[in-house]
Amino acid sequence: MKKYLMSLILIALVQVAFAAPIMPDDKPxxxxxxxxxxQSGKMVFVIDNPDDFERLKNMDINQIIKELDxxxxxxxxxxxxxxxxxxxxxxxxxTIYEDIDETEVTVGRYKVIVDETGNRTKVKLITxxxxxxxxxFRTYINTDIGINTLFENGNIPGDGNAYSPKGWGSWNIGxxxxxxxxxxxxxxxxxxxxxxxxxxxxDNPNYQILGTEDGVAFVNRTDVNGFKSKxxxxxxxxxxxxxxxxxxxxxxxxxxxxxxxGPYAGYRLGGRSKFVYxxxxxxxxxxxxxxxxxxxxxxxxxxxxxxxxxxxxxxSTYDFNPLFQQPLNPNLHPFSFGLVF
Numbered sequence: 001m002k003k004y005l006m007s008l009i010l011i012a013l014v015q016v017a018f019a020a021p022i023m024p025d026d027k028p029x030x031x032x033x034x035x036x037x038x039q040s041g042k043m044v045f046v047i048d049n050p051d052d053f054e055r056l057k058n059m060d061i062n063q064i065i066k067e068l069d070x071x072x073x074x075x076x077x078x079x080x081x082x083x084x085x086x087x088x089x090x091x092x093x094x095t096i097y098e099d100i101d102e103t104e105v106t107v108g109r110y111k112v113i114v115d116e117t118g119n120r121t122k123v124k125l126i127t128x129x130x131x132x133x134x135x136x137f138r139t140y141i142n143t144d145i146g147i148n149t150l151f152e153n154g155n156i157p158g159d160g161n162a163y164s165p166k167g168w169g170s171w172n173i174g175x176x177x178x179x180x181x182x183x184x185x186x187x188x189x190x191x192x193x194x195x196x197x198x199x200x201x202x203d204n205p206n207y208q209i210l211g212t213e214d215g216v217a218f219v220n221r222t223d224v225n226g227f228k229s230k231x232x233x234x235x236x237x238x239x240x241x242x243x244x245x246x247x248x249x250x251x252x253x254x255x256x257x258x259x260x261x262g263p264y265a266g267y268r269l270g271g272r273s274k275f276v277y278x279x280x281x282x283x284x285x286x287x288x289x290x291x292x293x294x295x296x297x298x299x300x301x302x303x304x305x306x307x308x309x310x311x312x313x314x315x316s317t318y319d320f321n322p323l324f325q326q327p328l329n330p331n332l333h334p335f336s337f338g339l340v341f
Contacts, residue, residue: 134248136182144174144315146338148200150323152331162207162218163330169201170230172317172336176239186249190260192239195269198334200323201230208288209273215329216295224277227285233271233296233323239264239304258308264317265301268293295324306340313340 033045033056047053080096097104101117109128114121148170149156150163157164176194183189202209206226207218240262247256271292276285302319319334 132253134182137180139177139179142176142178143341144172144176144196144336144338145341146172146315146336148172148198148334148336150200150332151318151335152333157332159203162202162204162220163332164203166201166203169199171197171199172338173197173199174237176237180243186245186247188243188245190239190241190243190262192237192241194237194239195234196237196266197232197234198323199230199232200334201228205229205276208275209292210290211273211292211294216292216324221275221277224279226275226277228274228276231271231273231292231296233292234269235266235300236269237264237266237300241304241306243306254310256309258306258313260304260306262304263301264304265299268296268298268300271296295329297321297323297325300334308340314338315340 033047035043035045045056047056078098080098082094082096084092084094092108093106095104095106097106101115103114105112109130111126111128113124113126115124116122147167148165149167150165152161174194174196176192178190178192181189181191202218204226205228206221207229208221208226209229209231210217210219241260242262243258243260245256245258247253247258250256273290273292275288277288278285299321300319301321302317304315304317306313306315308314315336315338317334317336321333322329323332323334324330
């Protein structure tokens with residue numbers, strides 16, 4: 001009775017897992033390898049393809065167990081593992097565990113337990129959670145939040161410079177629509193289209209950023225008490241990155257390092273400078289806002305890098321071209337660092 005019941009259950013589960021009947025292979029089996037270990041351990045490999053035999057020689061026991069994705073069990077009894085492969089390459093692992101009074105059959109996320117410990121046979125069906133699949137192509141939206149600084153000849157301008165940047169308050173906010181194409185296991189090619197807002201705050205708030213016939217000027221406003229001085233710009237960007245996910249490569253999911261790198265380019269949509277001050281004799285805050293289009297570069301291009309682990313991802317960008325138009329303006333290259341959400 002038990003064997004008939006298990007046969008019917010196994011057929012039903014395979015039908016559910018594959019949604020198509022499993023046809024037997026007419027090709028006869030050519031060879032088998034039996035590996036015995038411990039007091040009663042035994043593994044049987046049935047091989048009907050020379051290529052599979054060569055692949056088996058290059059595998060170790062840990063790799064075999066990992067590929068079969070077998071759960072760790074401390075129970076006594078006999079465990080039989082069968083791999084069923086469809087013509088389209090899809091495969092399913094069927095495990096059959098048999099003990100004196102209990103039998104378990106697992107196909108995919110479905111498990112049937114037949115319990116004969118009592119006077120009556122009990123059958124229990126357990127449905128496990130669906131495994132997350134790694135799609136070949138997906139789209140998503142992410143947000144960049146970081147801080148900006150400026151590099152001049154490879155160094156951040158010091159306190160003595162009028163355009164020395166202040167890190168806290170120089171924000172970089174970005175929004176990106178991303179498309180990711182899977183190249184192979186753990187390897188992806190990402191493409192993106194997005195908007196970003198640059199904000200560079202001067203460390204010395206007494207300097208006002210103004211446009212002149214010769215370009216940009218940093219004017220020391222000794223006639224007022226400067227409170228805040230900054231220049232900002234918005235860009236429409238395109239980017240592409242090659243990404244490696246070591247968690248996917250090592251079958252550890254999100255528990256692995258992720259790295260990505262690639263170029264980007266952007267076109268400026270707008271820009272302005274802002275100077276906040278108080279009168280020397282005392283007054284409320286006043287603001288001067290002027291357009292920055294006459295001295296900001298219209299195009300930006302550079303390289304972007306990302307590094308992440310689990311749910312945390314950091315990004316950094318570096319512009320190869322200067323922020324201000326050349327040749328009369330200071331040669332300042334923006335650099336950003338922050339988090340991706």
